[in-house]
Amino acid sequence: MHTSSPLAEILRQRRQKLATLIDFPAVLWSGGSSPRNFPANTFPFRPSSHFLYFAGLPLKNAAIRLDGGKLQLFMDNPPPEDALWHGETPTCEEIAEKIGADDARPMAELEDYLENAATLPVQDAATWTQQTQFLNRWILPQNPPDGIDLELAKAIVSLRLTHDAGALAELRQAAAVSVQAHKAGMAATLTAKLEAEVRAAMEGVIIAHNMTTAYSSIVTVHGEVLHNGHYHHRLQPGDLLLADVGAETGTGWAADITRTWPVFGKFSPTQKDVYDIVLAAHDACIQEIAPGVEYSEIHLLAATILTKGLIELGILRGDVEKLVKIDAHSLFFPHGIGHLLGLDVHDMEDLGDLAGYEEGRNRSQRFGLSYLRLNRPLQPGMLVTIEPGFYQVPGIINNPKIRSQYQYSVNWERLEQFADVRGIRIEDDVLVTESGSEVLTAALPTSSQEIEALVNS
Numbered sequence: 001m002h003t004s005s006p007l008a009e010i011l012r013q014r015r016q017k018l019a020t021l022i023d024f025p026a027v028l029w030s031g032g033s034s035p036r037n038f039p040a041n042t043f044p045f046r047p048s049s050h051f052l053y054f055a056g057l058p059l060k061n062a063a064i065r066l067d068g069g070k071l072q073l074f075m076d077n078p079p080p081e082d083a084l085w086h087g088e089t090p091t092c093e094e095i096a097e098k099i100g101a102d103d104a105r106p107m108a109e110l111e112d113y114l115e116n117a118a119t120l121p122v123q124d125a126a127t128w129t130q131q132t133q134f135l136n137r138w139i140l141p142q143n144p145p146d147g148i149d150l151e152l153a154k155a156i157v158s159l160r161l162t163h164d165a166g167a168l169a170e171l172r173q174a175a176a177v178s179v180q181a182h183k184a185g186m187a188a189t190l191t192a193k194l195e196a197e198v199r200a201a202m203e204g205v206i207i208a209h210n211m212t213t214a215y216s217s218i219v220t221v222h223g224e225v226l227h228n229g230h231y232h233h234r235l236q237p238g239d240l241l242l243a244d245v246g247a248e249t250g251t252g253w254a255a256d257i258t259r260t261w262p263v264f265g266k267f268s269p270t271q272k273d274v275y276d277i278v279l280a281a282h283d284a285c286i287q288e289i290a291p292g293v294e295y296s297e298i299h300l301l302a303a304t305i306l307t308k309g310l311i312e313l314g315i316l317r318g319d320v321e322k323l324v325k326i327d328a329h330s331l332f333f334p335h336g337i338g339h340l341l342g343l344d345v346h347d348m349e350d351l352g353d354l355a356g357y358e359e360g361r362n363r364s365q366r367f368g369l370s371y372l373r374l375n376r377p378l379q380p381g382m383l384v385t386i387e388p389g390f391y392q393v394p395g396i397i398n399n400p401k402i403r404s405q406y407q408y409s410v411n412w413e414r415l416e417q418f419a420d421v422r423g424i425r426i427e428d429d430v431l432v433t434e435s436g437s438e439v440l441t442a443a444l445p446t447s448s449q450e451i452e453a454l455v456n457s
Contacts, residue, residue, distance in 0.1 A: 008100030010166035011056050014159065016069040018054070021155035024116050024148055025067035028054060029131060031122040032061045044212070048122045049343035049350070050156055052252045056099050064101075065113050072103040074110045110134070118152035120145060123350065144352055157355045160348060162381030167342065168431070170253035171383060174211070175429055175440040177247040178255040181205040182444050185219070185243050186454040189235065189263050195219050196231035202245050211247045214254035214345045218244035223260060223423020224391045226335065235263040240271060242423050246345060254345045256385050257441050258427035265456040267448050274390050274421045275448050277309030281388040282426045282446065285337060289430055289437040295374045295384065299337040302388040303329045303368065314414045328409045330368030331396055338385035339373040341429055346373065378432045383440070387427030392418075 018026070028051045033042040047058050054071070055064050062075040075092040082089070096104035114134055121128045121141045131139040145153045163171065181202040188201035199219040206213060220228040221235060223242030235241065244258040260275065262268070267275060281302040288298055307329045310316040316328055323329065340347035340355060348355035353363065358376035363369075374384060392415075396402060403412065429440045445451060 005098065005100070006166070007056050007098065010164065011054060011071070012069075012100050013164065015054055015066050015071055017159055018066060018155060019069040021158065022118070022148075022151060024118055024151075025065055025113075026152050027063055027065045027110070027114060027117045027119050029119070029122045029127050030055065030059050030062040031124045031127045034124055034126075047252070048120075049252060049348075050120050051122075052343055053156070053160060056251060057095065058251065059095065061107070063107065063110055065110075065117070070102045071100065072105065072113065073099070073101040074105050074107050074113075076107050116148075118148040120149065120153060120156070120351075141350065144354075153351050153354055157348060157351065160342060161340070161355065162379055163342060163383055163431075164381075167253060170249045170251060171255070171342070171429075172440055174214070174247045174249050174253050174255035175257075176443070177206055177209045177211055178245065178257045179441055179444040180209075181245055181247065182243060182257055182259050183454060185245070186259070186261055186451070187457055189241060189261065189455055190265060192235055192263075194231065194235065195221060195233050195241070198235075198241065198243065199231050199245075202243065206245075206247045209247070211249055214246040214248035214256065218242065218258075221263070221422070223389075223425065224393050225423075226391070226393075237264055238268065238420050239263045240267075240420075240422065240424065242425055244425065244427065248345075252343045254341060254343065254347075255429055255441065256341055256345050256427060257429065257444060258387055258425045259444065259446075259451065260424045260426065261451045261455050263455075265452055267452065268420055270418045271421050271424075272448050273313055274309075274418060275424055277306060277313070278388050278390050278424050278426055279446055279448070280309060281305040282386060282428070285386045285388065286428065286430055286437060286439060289378060289384070289386070289432060291378055291380050291432060291434065293378050295337075295376060295378060296369075296372060298386070299369070299372055300324065302337045303333065306333050306388060306390065313418075314411055315418065316409060317411055318409055323409060326406075326409065327367050327369075328406055330366075331402065331406065331410065332390050332392070333388060334368055334371065334391070334393065334396065335389070336369075336372035336374070338387050338427070341383045341385055349373070380432055380434045382432040384430055384432070385427055386430050387425055389423065389425035390421065391423040391425075392421065 030047040030051045033045040065072040073096045077091050092104045121139045184205045185198045185202040192198050221239040241263050242260045246255040248254045285298050303324050307323050308320050356374045431438045
């Protein structure tokens with residue numbers, strides 16, 4: 001059941017690489033859809049990314065068995081009456097041919113092929129319950145893998161940390177569509193009354209390219225709320241709009257872009273001052289990306305540049321190096337500089353820190369560093385985000401204990417003069433190359449002048 005299609009060849013190479021890393025079979029489930037309120041009305045379905053990496057297609061209620069470089073597909077054909085509602089769909093055998101599977105069997109036979117098999121948990125409860133029952137051991141998303149499941153996880157991490165040509169082609173598509181979406185959002189802002197209208201313009205571009213969003217879009221005038229999921233606020237004069245929106249291709253590959261722009265097309269002097277500091281950190285971090293560079297050092301570079309800029313604005317007081325050591329910058333930049341990007345927007349974070357952290361490393365206890373999602377040396381083929389920011393989070397800057405702790409480091413009166421800067425973030429997707437880096441989202445400008453021009457276009 002072999003085929004020589006480009007997809008089949010990419011998948012063949014991936015499973016052959018896996019076969020050099022493990023000497024036992026692996027079974028990966030795709031997962032199933034969950035009903036919202038009655039069985040036929042389901043939430044949008046998204047397969048397990050580990051399944052997608054080796055199966056290539058967003059199949060529902062399917063499983064694959066990988067062993068010695070061979071692929072078996074387990075999947076039931078739809079009942080004849082299904083065509084009434086969903087039209088004609090490919091058979092299991094036809095799908096197996098497309099992905100270059102060596103064998104295709106109904107799901108009922110899967111139990112006969114599970115001896116000594118490793119797996120990774122799927123997020124939906126029905127599937128991980130089935131995994132637990134079939135393999136006769138607990139397979140739970142909230143539990144870190146162990147035994148042969150841990151060996152499988154480490155092998156898959158080593159493959160997915162860097163991207164092959166097939167993955168990069170998809171990632172470039174996602175990036176290109178995301179750039180168009182952000183330009184559409186900027187162009188729609190002057191006539192929009194609500195955040196929701198800008199979101200609609202952006203997601204409309206993504207949908208028009210037959211893609212979906214890679215995560216819940218953040219389109220908000222309250223950029224200080226890091227994962228803001230509300231879109232009801234009116235756009236008022238003097239507001240900054242922070243838009244963190246990325247597309248996902250039909251086979252699951254993601255982009256992740258953030259831009260911040262003035263809703264009336266002109267940054268105020270205080271907004272421009274802070275924006276330029278964030279942009280300086282963004283540009284310097286991208287400039288430093290290269291093979292062998294520690295990603296944690298990229299984060300600390302951003303912290304240093306932000307701190308220096310805030311000293312120059314009179315918001316922070318003291319020596320740059322000492323302020324970074326006491327995490328003064330984290331009052332305004334509380335998250336990490338970025339994360340891995342691939343089949344998930346925070347790639348492989350379903351495995352905890354197994355992918356993000358080099359073996360033997362643990363998360364820091366320091367406030368800002370504790371949220372660093374990636375702590376390992378960069379390799380050619382890695383795709384990472386670079387996303388410095390400045391935020392006035394009320395829960396941080398209005399905390400009496402924090403104000404007391406940093407009473408000599410922060411000029412709180414001076415900070416009040418920047419009240420119109422709630423949140424700014426600038427984020428791009430950066431590929432580590434053999435000699436440096438390539439910004440996949442470079443077609444979307446970052447300078448304040450170009451951003452203003454796009455909004456006023």
